[in-house]
Structure formats: structure tokens, C-alpha cells
Amino acid sequence: MILPVNLALAAPLSCESFTHNKTPYIDQSELSALIFGIERRRDEITSLYGYLNEISSISISYDEFKDIEICLAKKDNRFFIRNRNVLLMALFSRIEHLSSVNNRVKKSEKNRILEILFNGDIYEVGAAIDATAVFKDEAAVDALGRLALESEKEIIIDDVLSALHFIGTETARVKVIELKRVKLNFRDDIDDYLQRW
Secondary structure (H helix, E strand, O other): OOOOOOHHHHOOOOHHHHOOOOOOOOOOOHHHHHHHOOOOOHHHHHHHHHHHHHHHOOOEOHHHHHHHHHHHHHOOOHHHHHHHHHHHHHHHOOEOOHHHOOHHHHHHHHHHHHHHHOOOOHHHHHHHHHHHHOOOOHHHHHHHHHHHHHOOOHHHHHHHHHHHHHHOOHHHHHHHHHHHHHOHHHHHHHHHHHHOO
16 A cells, blocks of 8 residues: 655654654554554554655665654654554665664664564564665575565565565575475566566
8 A cells, every 4th residue: 555655754854754643543452462463453554554655765874763763662652652663674674874883783783673573463574574684694584584484474475575686695596596495386476586686
């Protein structure tokens, strides 16, 4: 679902500009979310896609990412509390010049992203796939390959294939070939990615 982009985000990204939209009422109790997992209704999904669409049209610095992360942690709003990881993973995937970030900090960020990658919430996992691909290293390729092997969800496997293609290394190509041997239902899709390599 593509929603209109808010052009206010063309300026440097700040907490206020990022969290400006009205957020939906969340009727699922915190206890229910804890027991059954987060169940999003249409209005919450629509708002979430609105934010994700805005994020997809920007590039940010690591400092801007950290500022928004701190801001979201302070938000006493159920929408932002429930969807914090989705938004942060999507924002992380839009960071420019990640290579200038301290290696220790990058390792810490990668560990957090990989934890979210395997947590099961479809929206968090989808955003974490893109965030994982940013690292373009063997660990990212291995994690994405493992996720695709463990998942039966078509959208997850498609996102992983796209992320591996984005990474574009020989290791990523070999991982796609390995997936082709195991994920027989996706052979045609995998062949399409391999032809475009």
C-alpha cells in the first residue's frame, strides 16, 4: 500500500517532523499483545504504512537516527511504543555513510537488528530485513539466508531475496543459489533475481 509522501520531511529529520501525524487509537490491551502478539487493525496499519512511506523517501545521518531513537523512547503513545522497532529498523535502512560510524557501535546496532530479524512480528521482521542488508557483509548474508530457510511466508522470502540482491556480493549470490535448492516454490522468483545479478 503506497500512501502520499509528506514533503515536510525534505528538511533535516527531527523528532517533531517525524512524529507529526495523528496516530490511531489502539484497542488491543497490552496484556493481549503480550500473550497473543501484536495484532494491528487497518487504521494502525494505514498509519504505519504512512510513516514507512515517508521513511522510504529520505536519507538520514546516524546522528539523526539516534536523535529519533531517543525521541521515540520518550513517546508515551501506544502507537509509537508498539511500532517503535518497525520505525527504527526502517530508519536505520536509510542511513547514509554508515561506514563512518565507529565499528563497536555498528556491531552493537547489528546485534540489535539481528535480534529483531528473528522475533516473529511480520512488520518488524520486514523492516529488519532492509536494515540487515545495509551491512553488506557475510554475517548479514548468513542471517538473511537463515531467515529465508526458516520462513514459509512468501513476503519474507521475497524481501530476503530482494535484500540479498541489494547486497550484491558473490556470497549473497551463492546464498540465493542455496535457497533455490531448498525453496522449490520460489525457483522462478529466484531465477529472476539470478538473471539480474
